Amino acid sequence: MKDGLRQSMAWVHTWAGLLVCWLLLLVFMGGTAAYYRHEITFWMKPELHAAAAAPATLSPGQSAQLAVRTLQERAPNATRWTIDLPDERNPVIQAAWQNPPKKDMTRQERRNALRDQNVTLDPTSGLPTAKPRDTRGGDFLYRLHFDLHYMPAIWGRWIVGIGAMFMLVAIISGVITHKRIFKDFFTFRPKKGQRSWLDAHNATAVLALPFHLMITYTGIVTLMFIYMPAPTKALYGDEQNTMFSDVFGNFERGQPADIAAPLADIAPMLQQAGRAWGVTPSRVAISHPNDAAARVELYRPSGQQLSNLEPAMTFDGVSGALLSETPPVSTALATRAAIYGMHVAHFADPLLRALFFVCGLAGSAMVATGALLWGVRERQSYAKVVANGGRVGFGVRLVDALNIGAIAGLPIAFAAFFWANRLLPVDMAQRASAEANWFFIAWGAAALLAQIRPTRAMWRFQLTVGAVLLAGIPVLNVFTTNSHLGVSLFGGPGLRPVAAFDIVVLILGALLGWAAWWLGHKAKQKAASKQPAASAGTTSTMEPV
């Protein structure tokens, strides 16, 4: 090869990045939002906000007892109950059950049934709250970032996985090709055209490199059984589930004895686990309740370790005796759990979670600036043509249009999803799917408009629409809920996630608004200094469009 390593890596970096950048932007934005998955879900169910306004007065033991009482009324014959006790991120008591599967139920029917088999309890009274509206909440964004939508999940995972592998290639080749990675460590020079875009790309990429590498690599590892099936195939053939139960051990719930037996009081078990761990369990799972073979599993809340496999204690559901604690797992499994845990960051306290969120935004900015850079650079080769009244090539036009549709269009899609949550009729059929559809209707419209007219005016228009929609959410809340900022800021700690959501979308909206203003400001400056027409070609390299 005649070129040096650096030049060839620059080629790899450019094309590996450009090919998948729009997909990666969706994945990065969805994943970043998913750090606040539970908060978003809670925000999207305003019916629950009233219950969370008062500080919880029940002890964890009382909460669990009340949840068990409700489950006894609603689903005494279930195969499994799960109870999530209130904590910082989830201010209410959540109880859910699984009925014995009917013979000829499809997967989709089972999933739909599960959606109705849960009840939310007020953390102060233990009584069921008002029924929340049908929404997938933050789970939609979480799923979107690796399952995509409107296609079988397995396709989405393959597409996202290939995107992530390209991303890993782009990161590594980017580090190799960056000549002045240490000399330019803190360098950001604004108002210098391509130089500034490159500086911004470098700053968002290099200064959060540990995060970008970690999130991309761990993201691929979370789905490694899909991308690297050979070891499983070789050892287990088609019996993948045998492998899962061998390795993870939590697929076997035991068989019911089919002899009725009353369930033991759950509060002493919580106390026992709380004494052993120094922290009260956050999750209770009861298999085969009211059966002689009932088992109660208590899970430690995350926060102590990176691993997403939290230690659990299993109690006999009839006698209340401690049966077992989670045995220490093998090194290989512990490593995988730590890698998986790093990606999903369940361990993160509010500060660390905020850092992850900011790094995720930086990742989105890295992808966006990278995509813009390609257009800025390519446009230079058309400088003369454009100055003489010609047009840019098809490739540049296409990339410009895709950039507008992704970078300015995606915030519109996210905002539309949240607006749909507030504006669609509460008792609408298939409401949760309708919300998701609005995400794609808004995104599709933005992408289509961008393809029709990929101009600077379109950038400004879409950025402005995104800004207004996002910053308008707190205003919309005033008219559609009783938990707008005026209430949530002064309410109990349970309303903090709601207030934080409103403030964050307000800030993001303001940032988009600033970007739109900046573009307009640039355009005016350029128009003012446009007396010598020849200079237009060179100055236009400053802008993405």
Added chain:
Amino acid sequence: MSMLFLSSVSLAFSAFAAKGIVMDRHYADLHGRGKAPAPALRMRMRTLAWLGLALSFAACIAARGWHVGPVLWCGILSVAAWTVAAMLQYAPRKVAQGAWIGIPAAALTTALLLLP
């Protein structure tokens, strides 16, 4: 916990600031075109910067343990580096002044680490 977190952030900022203000480009921004820092000054600042980063790491470990501490440290480093990069462009003198926060932060961290 939060005191350790704050001092870790301050130390990381201070360390990057110390490193930044003796880098050629930023030194010239501060002291005029063509000026370069004396080798002794550069060496001293770099040593202080590494010390600051090490102490900031120690503070994270003390705050959140060996599992989560290193992850927290990486996040703090990113945010501190962005702050320094932005300030070197828009308020370079403030970087040199702000770097002093590392001294009380180092004292506080040492005290918190040594206390039982």
